[in-house]
Amino acid sequence: MVRAPPPRSYSTSRAESLKTPRENRTHADSCTSTASSSTLFADEEGSPSVKPAKSRIDTNTSASPSALELLRHHPLQRVITSSFILSILGTSYDVVFSLLCYTPIHLGGLSRTVRSLSSSPPHSDILYSPVRSAMRLQWGGSFPPLCCPSAFRQFNGDMARARCTTP
């Protein structure tokens, strides 16, 4: 009696993701492919004959979480929410500041002219660059925890735990 080989599971690593489509195709043809890769090849080539048999598909859901699972991740929810709020704040500030600069003073503005304000963005960059350099030195090249400190603490804790558990 011949014992069937155990099912093989493949995890998507960075090295596999950097392969060319041709390399991926030969890899999928020679080995048991996952469900997502077989569907992708069928879409790229347009021929349904590329699809492997149903019994050969090894679905490893833990290796590739779905978008819904990603959205249920609590730190990701907080980062997406804060990014959404920050986008609104930044865009509205750009509009309000421009309107404020060109509005007359008696109407609540600054009564600036186009000619005088045209040089302010480069000057702000010149003034801002030492501040940015100092903050990058302070936080080691990463962004400062201004956005959502509790989420970043949790995210950094998860990353540290992942580094400790990864061989």
Added chain:
Amino acid sequence: MYFWPVVYLSLPILNVIARMFVQPVGDDGVERLTPAGDTILWLGIGTVVILTRIASMMFS
């Protein structure tokens, strides 16, 4: 995140500074500031812009 209320609340302060140093309107109808007021207003605009850039660092 906590810089944004400061940034938004500093905009009316700039207008208050401009009102403090505004000169009477001339014949052309354009409001002008005194030289000292102009300098202080530009310093205020620079401060607000730097605060905005610091608050925008959370995007990166």
